[in-house]
Amino acid sequence: xxxxxxxxxxxxxxxxxxxxxxxxxxxxxxxxxxxxxxxxxxxxxxxxxxxxxxxxxxxxxxxxxxxxxxxxxxxxxxxxxxxxxxxxxxxxxxxxxxxxxxxxxxxxxxxxxxxxxxxxxxxxxxxxxxxxxxxxxxxxxxxxxxxxxxxxxxxxxxxxxxxxxxxxxxxxxxxxxxxxxxxxxxxxxxxxxxxxxxxxxxxxxxxxxxxxxxxxxxxxxxxxxxxxxxxxxxxxxxxxxxxxxxxxxxxxxxxxxxxxx
Numbered sequence: 001x002x003x004x005x006x007x008x009x010x011x012x013x014x015x016x017x018x019x020x021x022x023x024x025x026x027x028x029x030x031x032x033x034x035x036x037x038x039x040x041x042x043x044x045x046x047x048x049x050x051x052x053x054x055x056x057x058x059x060x061x062x063x064x065x066x067x068x069x070x071x072x073x074x075x076x077x078x079x080x081x082x083x084x085x086x087x088x089x090x091x092x093x094x095x096x097x098x099x100x101x102x103x104x105x106x107x108x109x110x111x112x113x114x115x116x117x118x119x120x121x122x123x124x125x126x127x128x129x130x131x132x133x134x135x136x137x138x139x140x141x142x143x144x145x146x147x148x149x150x151x152x153x154x155x156x157x158x159x160x161x162x163x164x165x166x167x168x169x170x171x172x173x174x175x176x177x178x179x180x181x182x183x184x185x186x187x188x189x190x191x192x193x194x195x196x197x198x199x200x201x202x203x204x205x206x207x208x209x210x211x212x213x214x215x216x217x218x219x220x221x222x223x224x225x226x227x228x229x230x231x232x233x234x235x236x237x238x239x240x241x242x243x244x245x246x247x248x249x250x251x252x253x254x255x256x257x258x259x260x261x
Contacts, residue, residue: 017043078131148191184251200257224258
C-alpha cells in the first residue's frame, strides 16, 4: 500500500483558552508531549508530569521558552499513590481548579504469554491500568466540587484486537476502556465528562528505538492510509474531547485509526 502523506500541522484556535490541565507522561516526543504542546497552543495552562525527571525538566524548559508562564512540571510515577496525590494537589494549589486531565501514562513490552513472568504482567498493568485508575480517581476528587471538568484517557486499538506478545498490554488497555465507561457514568453527577482515545501506531523516536522494523512495517500496512499517525494527530482528537465541541460526549472510546473492529 502506498502511504498517504501526513497533513499540514493545524494551528491553534483558542479552544482551551483559560483552562487548566494536567497531562501525564508528557516529557517526550510521543502523544503526551504532543498533547501538552497542543493544549498550550489552544490557550490552556498546563502542568506536565512524567516519571523521567531529566526529560521532564528539558521539555518544560523547551515549552516554557515558547509559552512563557503557561507551563509547569512536576515529576510523578503513577504507580505511587503519594506522588499522584502530590501532582493533583499541586495543580489545585497553582490554579485553584482543574479543568482537564489527560491520562497518557502507559507501559508496553513484548512477550509471549507462555514465557511472560508475573513481574512483566504486573508492571504493565500497574502503570497502564492502575495508574490510569489512580489519576482518574484523583481528578474526580479535584473536579467534583468545582463545577465539572474533562478526563481523557489514552487507550489503544490493542484493547479491541488481538496481537501476539501483547497480552499484558491488551488487557491493560481493554481495562482502560472499561474504566472510562464506568467512570463516565459516575462522573456525570459532578458535571465531569470521561472519554478515551484509542490510537494504533503514532510513531516517535523512542517508540522507533524499541520496536522492530518488521513490526512497524506490519502495523503501518494495516492502516487505511498506509502510514503511521503523527503524535499531534492523536493530540488533536484529545483537544476535541477536552473542548466544548464534545460537550455531549462521555463514556466514549474514539479510535484514532482504521483499526476499530
